[in-house]
Amino acid sequence: MTDLVVDRTDGVLRLTLNCPDRLNSVTTEMFDAMSDALADAEGVRVAVITGEGRAFCSGAVMRPDATNTGILDAADRLIHLITEAPFPVVAALNGLTAGIGSSLALASDFQVGKDSDYFLQAFVNVGLMGDGAAHELIAASIGRARATRLLMLGEKFPNTEAYAAGLITHCVGADDWQATVDALVEKLRTGPTMAYARIKRTINAAALSNLDETLRTETAEQTVLGASADFAEGVAAFTEKRRANFTGH
Template identity: 60%
Template sequence: MTDVLIDRQDGVLRITLNRPDRLNALDTDMVNAIAAALEEAEGVRVAVLTGEGRAFSSGAAMAKDTVNPGILAAIDRLIHAITQAPYPVVAAVNGLAAGVGCSIVVAADVSIARSSGYVLQAFVNIGLMPDGAATELLAASIGRTRAMNLMLSGEKLPADTAVAMGLLTHSVPDEEFDEFVEATVARFAAGPTVAYAQTKAAVNAASLPTLSETLDREAEGQTMLAGTADHEEGKAAFLEKRQAHFLGK
C-alpha cells in the first residue's frame, strides 16, 4: 500500500495521507513525498492535502525502539514547499490533526475541518517542543498568548473553537465536508492563479519573516530534547497509554 497517494488532474493536485491504520502518522519518506509533489508546480492551480480514514495526521510516527532519521530536515522542506508553492494549498482536515500534522494544517493557505475534528499541539505531552514552524505559524495566526497556551497545555482544540480563534479557516458539518472542500478547490482552480501567487508570497513575507530561522531553532531544540529522560518517559507513556511522570531532565 502506498502511504501517500498523489493525483494530478485538471490543474488540481490531490495529496492523500494513506496510513489510516496508524492515523496517518508521518515518517520521513512520507514527508519528503508530500514535499516533492508540492514542489512540482508546473500545471498546478491548487493543491489539497487530506488524510484517509478518521484522521488528517496524528503527527510523526513513533515506536519504542525506532526513530525517523532525517525527519526534521524533511519537515523543513515540506513547510517551505507549502508556503512557497505558487498556488493555494488547501488542508482538508478530515479528523485529528496533531503534532506536525497540526503544523502542516496551519501552514496551508486555507484549512477546512470537519466539525467533529480537532487540532492538538501534542509535543509537550511527550517531552518535546513544537516543530514544523509551529512556534511562528501559530503565533502569527492567533497571537502569542493563545499560541503559548496551546503549545504548553497540550490540550485538544475542537474545530469550531480553532476557527473562532483564527487557527483554522472553516469548520463544516461532517456531512457537508466533502462538498465544501470540492467547491473551494474548484473555485481556486478557476481563479486568477498569478494574483493568488503574488498575494500569498506578500502575505507570507509580511507575517512569517523568520520562517527559516524558526525551523532551524526548532530543529536544534527538538534534537536536544529527543535525548532527554523526559522524552523517553513521555514516549513510553504514550505507547503504553498511561500518564507520564516527568522529572525535568
Template identity: 45%
Template sequence: MSTPTVSIEQTGAVLRIAWNRPEALNALTSEMLAAASVAIEESAGRRAIRVIVLSGEGRAFSSGADLAKVNPDQALGAETIDAANRLIRSIRAVPLPVVAAVGGPAAGVGCSIALAADIAVAAESAYFLLAFASVGLMPDGGATALVPAAIGRARASRMAMLAERIHANTAVDWGLIAKVFPDDRFEEELGKLVARLASGPTAAYAQIKRSFDETALGGLDSALAAERAGQLALFATRDFAEGTAAFHEKRAPRFVGE
C-alpha cells in the same frame, strides 16, 4: 506519483495529496513527508495544476510523527524533522494555493502541516492538537511561527504547553483556520472551495502568498532552525525517554524536568 502510504493524484487542475495510513491514523514517516514535498515542488512547473489539496484517508488528517515505531531508548534523530521542514518550506514556496482539508484529528507535526497551508478548513468533528509536550518535546514543523502568527502568543502557548485539543469551531473562532463545514457536507463544501480557487487568478495568489510570507511569516525560517536545534536537544532528555515509554505503555508520563 503515488506511494503505498501517500496518495498523489491530479484531477483536472487539482493536485490531491493524501496521507494513506488510515490504520495508523496517518502517522507520518520521513518517506511520506519527502513524497509530498517532491509532489509539491514538481507542481510548481506544471501549468495544468492550479491548486493543491492536502488531506488524510480515513478518520484522521494525521496523528503526527510515527512514535509507535520509535524505541524509547533512542532519539528520533534529525531525519523526520528535516523532512517535515522541507515540506513546510515547499507548501509556502509553491506559487499555488494550498488547501488543508482536515476531516479528523490533526496532531503534532500533522497540525503544523495543516496550518502551513494557505487555507485550512475542517469538518466540525475535527480538532487540532500540538501534542509535543505530552512526550517531552516542543512543537516543530514551523508551528512556533505559524500558530502565534494566526492566534497570538497567549493562545499559542496554551496549545503548545497544555497540549489541549482545539476543536474545529474554536479553531475558526480563534482565527487558527479559515472555515468549518458540517461533517455530512464537508466534501461538498470542500469541492466548492477548491473549484473556486482553481478558476481564480493564480498569478495574484502567488504574489499574495509571497507578501504574507514576508510580513506575517517573516520569521518562519528562523523558527524552523530554532525548532530543529531545540528538538534535537530534547531527544536526549530523560523526559523524552519517559514520554515515549509512557506513550508505548499507554499511561501518564512522570516527567522530571531533565
C-alpha cells in the same frame, strides 16, 4: 497500499495521507514524497492535502526506541514548499489534526475542518516541543497567549474554537464538508493564479517573516529534547499507556 496517494487531474494536485490504521501518522519517507510532488508542480493551479479515514494526520510515527530519523529536515523542506508554492494549498481536514499534522495544515493557505474534530499539539506530553514552524504558524494566527496554551498544555483545541480564533479558514458540519472542499478547490482552480501567487507571497512575507529562524530554532531545540531522559520516559509512557514521570532531565 502506498502510504501517500498522489493524483494530478485538471490542474489539481491531491496528496492523500493513506495510513488510516495508524491515523495517518507520518514518516520521513512520506514527507519526502510529498515534497517531491510539490516541487514537480508544472501545470498545478491548486494543491490539496488530506487524509484517508478518521484523521487528517496524527503526527509523526512514534517509535519506542528511536526518533523518526531525518523527519525534522524533511518537515522543514515540506513547510517551505507549501508556503512558497506559487499556487494555493488547501488542507482538507477530514479528521483529527495533531502534532506535525498541525504544521502541515497551518502552513497551507486554507484549512477546511469539520465542527466535530479538533487540533492537538501533544508534543509536550512526551517531553518535546512543537516543530514544523508550529510556534510561528500558531502564534501568527491566534497570538502569543493562545499559542502558549496550545503548545504548553497539550489540550484539545476544537475546530469550532480554532475557526473562531482565526487559526483555520473554514469550519463546517460533517455533511457539508466534502462539498465545501470541492467548491473551494474549484474556485481556486479556475481563479487568477498569478494574483493568488502574489497575494500569498505578500501575506506570508508579512505574517511569517521569521519562518527560517523558527525552523532552525525548533530543529536545534528539538534535537536536545529528543536526547533527553524526559523524552525517553514520555515515549515509554505513551507506549505503555500510562502517565509519564518527567524529571526535567
